[in-house]
Amino acid sequence: MTTDRDALAALVTNLKTHAPLDRDDCEAITALPATRRTMEPLSYLVREGEPPPTHCSVLLGGFAFRQKLSGEGTRQILSVHLPGEALDFQLLFLDCADHNVQALTRVELANVPRAAIRQLMEERPGVARAVINKMLVEASISREWLLNVGRRDARTRLAHFLCEFALRVDLQGVKGNGGYELPMTQEQIGDALGLTSVHVNRTLRVLEGEGLLRRSGRKVVFPQWQELRRVADFSALYLHLANPPLALQPVY
Amino acid sequence: MTTDRDALAALVTNLKTHAPLDRDDCEAITALPATRRTMEPLSYLVREGEPPPTHCSVLLGGFAFRQKLSGEGTRQILSVHLPGEALDFQLLFLDCADHNVQALTRVELANVPRAAIRQLMEERPGVARAVINKMLVEASISREWLLNVGRRDARTRLAHFLCEFALRVDLQGVKGNGGYELPMTQEQIGDALGLTSVHVNRTLRVLEGEGLLRRSGRKVVFPQWQELRRVADFSALYLHLANPPLALQPVY
DNA sequence: CGAAAACTTGACCCAACTCAACGAACGTGG
DNA sequence: CCACGTTCGTTGAGTTGGGTCAAGTTTTCG
Numbered sequence: 001m002t003t004d005r006d007a008l009a010a011l012v013t014n015l016k017t018h019a020p021l022d023r024d025d026c027e028a029i030t031a032l033p034a035t036r037r038t039m040e041p042l043s044y045l046v047r048e049g050e051p052p053p054t055h056c057s058v059l060l061g062g063f064a065f066r067q068k069l070s071g072e073g074t075r076q077i078l079s080v081h082l083p084g085e086a087l088d089f090q091l092l093f094l095d096c097a098d099h100n101v102q103a104l105t106r107v108e109l110a111n112v113p114r115a116a117i118r119q120l121m122e123e124r125p126g127v128a129r130a131v132i133n134k135m136l137v138e139a140s141i142s143r144e145w146l147l148n149v150g151r152r153d154a155r156t157r158l159a160h161f162l163c164e165f166a167l168r169v170d171l172q173g174v175k176g177n178g179g180y181e182l183p184m185t186q187e188q189i190g191d192a193l194g195l196t197s198v199h200v201n202r203t204l205r206v207l208e209g210e211g212l213l214r215r216s217g218r219k220v221v222f223p224q225w226q227e228l229r230r231v232a233d234f235s236a237l238y239l240h241l242a243n244p245p246l247a248l249q250p251v252y
Numbered sequence: 253m254t255t256d257r258d259a260l261a262a263l264v265t266n267l268k269t270h271a272p273l274d275r276d277d278c279e280a281i282t283a284l285p286a287t288r289r290t291m292e293p294l295s296y297l298v299r300e301g302e303p304p305p306t307h308c309s310v311l312l313g314g315f316a317f318r319q320k321l322s323g324e325g326t327r328q329i330l331s332v333h334l335p336g337e338a339l340d341f342q343l344l345f346l347d348c349a350d351h352n353v354q355a356l357t358r359v360e361l362a363n364v365p366r367a368a369i370r371q372l373m374e375e376r377p378g379v380a381r382a383v384i385n386k387m388l389v390e391a392s393i394s395r396e397w398l399l400n401v402g403r404r405d406a407r408t409r410l411a412h413f414l415c416e417f418a419l420r421v422d423l424q425g426v427k428g429n430g431g432y433e434l435p436m437t438q439e440q441i442g443d444a445l446g447l448t449s450v451h452v453n454r455t456l457r458v459l460e461g462e463g464l465l466r467r468s469g470r471k472v473v474f475p476q477w478q479e480l481r482r483v484a485d486f487s488a489l490y491l492h493l494a495n496p497p498l499a500l501q502p503v504y
Numbered sequence: 505c506g507a508a509a510a511c512t513t514g515a516c517c518c519a520a521c522t523c524a525a526c527g528a529a530c531g532t533g534g
Numbered sequence: 535c536c537a538c539g540t541t542c543g544t545t546g547a548g549t550t551g552g553g554t555c556a557a558g559t560t561t562t563c564g
Binding site: 019048049066068070071072074075076078090091092093094095096098099122125128129132133135136137138139140142143144145146147149150151152156193194233237238240 | 271300301318320322323324326327328330342343344345346347348350351374377380381384385387388389390391392394395396397398399401402403404445446485489490492
Binding site: 196 | 519522
């Protein structure tokens with residue numbers, strides 16, 4: 001299981017972003033039983049209305065997202081997840097999934113038994129604390145998204161989304177130098193922002209025209225990061241980062 | 253402190269809505285040290301950017317809400333809270349408040365030291381479980397709000413909001429018979445739904461015109477509850493209610 | 505009883521949506 | 535390695551849901 005120990009190291013790193021973990025806590029987490037799994041884009045990892053899976057998924061590679069559908073079939077994307085993140089904390093203690101979780105790209109997952117995580121939380125307050133913090137930070141992010149979707153116009157909204165993603169990608173060290181690859185179609189971005197894909201397209205071009213953004217394919221670069229942040233009304237407060245990051249001023 | 257023991261009984265009842273609590277857990281909660289406080293409408297209980305208060309507030313009477321402001325000064329209401337609910341769980345383990353909490357009406361509060369709650373959670377897994385469940389259910393509600401604001405039109409959105417509120421009021425037993433009193437101005441409803449007060453007004457009248465709603469002052473009655481639910485695209489799944497409520501079919 | 509806050513209503517406007525067509529990129533199988 | 539279907543992105547033209555502004559009217563409350 002050596003490989004899997006390494007696997008969960010990404011989770012430890014991620015948890016440390018929001019809470020301290022001592023040596024033993026880290027050890028205990030990496031020692032959790034885990035098996036690997038690969039899944040294709042758009043595979044469902046959790047389905048609304050069903051009991052949550054008995055095994056929690058930790059993203060080792062690729063991206064995933066949460067989603068709900070309205071009665072009319074329109075979709076709202078609720079969050080996007082990066083490598084290192086656990087996908088099931090929001091359902092860890094609930095009996096019924098209230099939303100869907102899907103792979104965005106092809107994903108590499110580590111599967112950890114739900115019971116093992118819950119037990120570890122009882123045994124180790126530090127682990128409990130870290131998991132709870134992660135739950136709370138995710139809740140904080142969805143509050144910010146609610147503000148974003150409810151009260152900001154398309155340009156600000158999109159810019160805000162790009163800032164958040166840039167920062168999170170940066171923190172996970174996923175980025176290639178000089179920018180990052182958006183793993184989403186414009187339709188998916190629209191579903192995350194409460195916009196149509198057509199309007200996302202136009203708004204991207206507006207930002208591009210203003211010089212706040214350069215694109216080639218899905219690769220985006222931000223030539224004026226600080227100005228973009230200003231336009232986006234972006235403050236990283238809601239991400240509750242433990243160590244105030246230099247990353248707040250990435251030089252793209 | 254007998255009065256205060258009684259006070260926290262409301263919290264126990266509320267926590268039981270989403271998780272089981274054994275006798276000792278309940279005892280332990282009601283035995284928490286608590287002091288009472290009354291606050292005027294619009295008083296701030298938590299301020300964004302500041303460390304969370306050392307004492308958690310439990311709503312004994314009246315209503316409260318969470319809120320964030322955009323850089324342009326527009327406001328998004330993130331949630332509304334009823335008597336019996338604890339207001340600080342979302343910040344219980346975080347170092348910095350990411351949103352504001354305000355009294356909606358005049359409120360009666362019980363103040364419980366943060367540390368005492370955290371300690372009780374370590375000592376009693378049942379209590380920890382209940383508190384975590386409440387955190388997760390609140391997160392689930394904000395996901396549903398995100399769907400509501402992002403993807404539903406004004407009529408559906410407003411109807412959904414009214415359904416949720418009706419149901420929660422019903423569960424807390426706050427309702428007077430035959431309907432309930434909305435403790436919010438139309439402007440506040442707008443800020444919760446990402447609409448303007450003018451459009452809330454018009455949309456209320458549309459629902460009224462359709463016979464889905466009757467109003468006098470802020471008192472609302474639903475003559476066709478089932479039909480309203482259908483129009484609202486409302487399913488109570490996301491509220492994660494422990495005991496599938498008759499309340500789902502209140503006869504107003 | 506009077507002032508302030510909340511609610512209504514009308515006229516007009518615009519940000520974002522819809523529909524539709526086309527071009528570019530991409531994966532797949534022959 | 536190319537042909538080709540499919541998904542994704544781009545663009546234009548026209549529409550509309552909800553916003554803005556502004557002027558009453560009603561309710562609330564000191």
